[in-house]
Amino acid sequence: MPVPVVMLSDAALGLLRDVFGRPDLLQDAHRIQQRHVRWGTDTAIMPHGGVVVSEAELLGALDLGHPALACGDEPLLATLHGTGPFPSAPMLHFGQRRTVAVPVDMVPDAERDACYVEAVEEGWLFLIPKGDTAWLLAVGAEVEPLLAGSHLIAPLLSRVGQASAAFDTAPRQLPQLSGPDWLALGTAALGFDPICGDGSAQAVREAILAVAVVSAMAKGGDGAALTNHYHAMLTASLRRHIQISGQFYASGGKGPWWQRQIADLAEGYRWTTAQLAQQCEPRYVLRGFELVEKEMAL
Secondary structure, eight states: OOOSOEEEEHHHHHHHHHHHTOTTTTTTSEEEEEEEEEETTEEEEEEEEEEEEOHHHHHHHHTOOSOOOOOTTOOOOOEEESSSSOSSOOOEESSOOEEEEEEEEEOTTSOTTEEEEEEETTEEEEEEEETTEEEEEEEESOHHHHHHTOSSSGGGEEEEOOOOOOEEOSOEEOSOOEETTEEEOSTTTEEOOGGGSOHHHHHHHHHHHHHHHHHHHHTTOOHHHHHHHHHHHHHHHHHHHHHHHHHHHHHHOOSHHHHHHHHHHHHHHHHHHHHHHTSOOOOEEEETTEEEEHHHHO
């Protein structure tokens, strides 16, 4: 489904600016300066630097509508799969987290330069203002029971609109993300839970690695070793994400819904750990946009 809004942290925005050579990218976007959090037994207000944009605004700012370059008679190095069907077994989902996006209006005195995160009994809520509008991400139960248990976010809302179709936001990955002559990429191949807010930056890092792999293959690199490195590095990124997000779910609540999330994340951690145990020590390191063998990087 289309993404109504994306919140880019300053770190993610800086990465995009560096990659595209655009220091002014999204400089006029709506800024978020604070994060208000009610999580488990803790309530806090903390600094938070980032911008909020719609998917259309982000794509328009990146100007990705140019035509693809012709390959001519160059040999095919690798096929990039961004959508199914993939040359891999079906997606593995580490949990099931029903999520909807809801347009909402905020009360007049609510702070528009802050985002709001709240854990409730059967899930969690994330409120993202964008100028005069706002979006609510509701994860877990239906919107109504989640808001009924809300003490931070519900009082900030003057109107709750129609929820989107439900979608799943549990972490997920194809069992195999690459082969000797192919790479799988995008959210159809690997997905993060939005609880960490790292999905956009991960997408950029994934694209950088995919380009580096294909570039190294074009220079005569070992295709099997390079694509295997790609699979291992992305699996490691999911393992790291599961480890971090597991800390949030462990402290969000003590009820059955939260306990299921903890168990599902533990299974994901075991699977990614077992996958990485089968891999050799990485042969390559990323230097800028290029992969180089470790011996050459020393």
